[in-house]
Amino acid sequence: DIQLTQSPSFLSASVGDRVTITCRASQDIYNYLAWYQQKPGKAPKLLIYSASTLQSGVPSRFSGSGSGTEFTLTISSLQPDDFATYYCQQLNSYPPITFGQGTRLEIK
Amino acid sequence: QVQLQESGSGVVKPSQTLSLTCAVSGGPITSDYYSWSWIRQPPGKGLEWIGHIYHTGSIYYNPSLKSRVSISVDKSNNQFSLKLSSVTAADTAVYYCARVGLWFGELNWFDPWGQGTLVTVSS
Numbered sequence: 001d002i003q004l005t006q007s008p009s010f011l012s013a014s015v016g017d018r019v020t021i022t023c024r025a026s027q028d029i030y031n032y033l034a035w036y037q038q039k040p041g042k043a044p045k046l047l048i049y050s051a052s053t054l055q056s057g058v059p060s061r062f063s064g065s066g067s068g069t070e071f072t073l074t075i076s077s078l079q080p081d082d083f084a085t086y087y088c089q090q091l092n093s094y095p096p097i098t099f100g101q102g103t104r105l106e107i108k
Numbered sequence: 109q110v111q112l113q114e115s116g117s118g119v120v121k122p123s124q125t126l127s128l129t130c131a132v133s134g135g136p137i138t139s140d141y142y143s144w145s146w147i148r149q150p151p152g153k154g155l156e157w158i159g160h161i162y163h164t165g166s167i168y169y170n171p172s173l174k175s176r177v178s179i180s181v182d183k184s185n186n187q188f189s190l191k192l193s194s195v196t197a198a199d200t201a202v203y204y205c206a207r208v209g210l211w212f213g214e215l216n217w218f219d220p221w222g223q224g225t226l227v228t229v230s231s
Contacts, residue, residue, distance in 0.1 A: 001171075034217045043204055043221035044155065050216060087155055091215040096170040097145075097157040 002027050002093050006086075006100035012108045017078045021103045023071045023088035032092035035064055035073045038102075039084045047086075048073065083107050110134040112205050112222035119228050120199075126192040126227055130205030137186045138163040143208040145218060146179060146190045148201040156201075160208055160215075161188055195229045202226050 003026040013019050023033065031051040036044035046055045048064035051071055061076040075082055088100040116128035130144070137144065145160035159169040161179045169177050178191040192199060203225055206218040 032214070032216075036218075043224050044218075045221075046217050046219035049209070050211075055217070055219065089155075089218070091217075094215070095157075095159070095168045096172070097160075097215070099155040099157070102154050 001096055002029060002090050002098055004088050004090055004098055004100035006088060006103045009101060009103060011103060011105045013078055013105065014108045015078050015080060019075050019078060019105065021073045021086055021088075021105075023066075023073070023100050025069045025071070025090055027093065028068050029090045029092035031067045032090060033064075033066070033071050034089045034091065035062075036087045036089065037082075037084045038087065044087060078105075080107075110207060110220060112207065112220060114203060114205050114222045114225040116225065116227070118226060119230060120195050121231050122196055122229055123194055126190070126195050126199065126203075126229075128190045128203055128205075128225065128227070129187050130189070130222055131185075131187045132207070133186070137181060137188065138183055141210055143210060143215070144181065144188045145206045145208050147204045147206060147218070147221075148199075149204070149224075150198075150201045158190065158192075158203075197229050200227065200229045 005024045007022045033051045035048040038044040047058050052064045063074045065072050086103045111133045113131045120126045143160045143162045146158040148156050159179050161167045176193045181188045204221050206221040209216045
């Protein structure tokens with residue numbers, strides 16, 4: 001199985017901050033990586049796929065980069081609506097499709 | 109736009125079988141551009157992929173659940189289903205269904221997701 005490790009697991013930041021979340025894969029997954037945002041009591045929402053493609057309707061302050069085993073999700077200027085938990089997901093090698101453990105982003 | 113809605117038993121007794129259905133509206137389940145997946149999330153924990161199915165009938169299961177899980181597609185009703193047998197308290201979770209986007213046959217993303225349904229295993 002391909003393991004995905006997100007760092008940090010918890011992040012405290014302020015509105016307007018630039019934040020970066022890293023996802024490291026245990027093996028090369030090329031660019032088969034997606035990022036999701038989940039708010040309490042809600043289903044995950046797709047933000048980024050193919051490592052760097054912004055899903056339609058997602059604000060441009062979100063961006064993704066990376067390939068191989070190291071990937072990043074960047075929020076250029078945090079907005080109040082962005083405080084949530086973020087997950088990465090690999091779709092290159094399955095079964096199983098795997099998710100990172102999540103990064104919880106909270107207001108400082 | 110496409111919407112997914114889970115339904116099924118909210119409480120299941122230990123050792124029994126969990127059964128859920130995901131109704132797809134706004135688009136055909138028979139599209140060659142998508143497959144259909146189940147994912148679960150125990151309370152306060154992360155996401156676990158259960159499996160996915162193509163309308164052709166090809167299925168992939170999580171090896172950790174493979175001996176207990178079955179996913180099927182019902183083209184006539186535009187829905188797909190999940191059965192998980194011999195459940196224990198560890199199977200208590202919110203269960204989500206999702207559409208899986210394909211690009212040249214490769215999996216690309218999960219979108220949209222259903223709202224999720226909490227299944228509690230309890231006697």
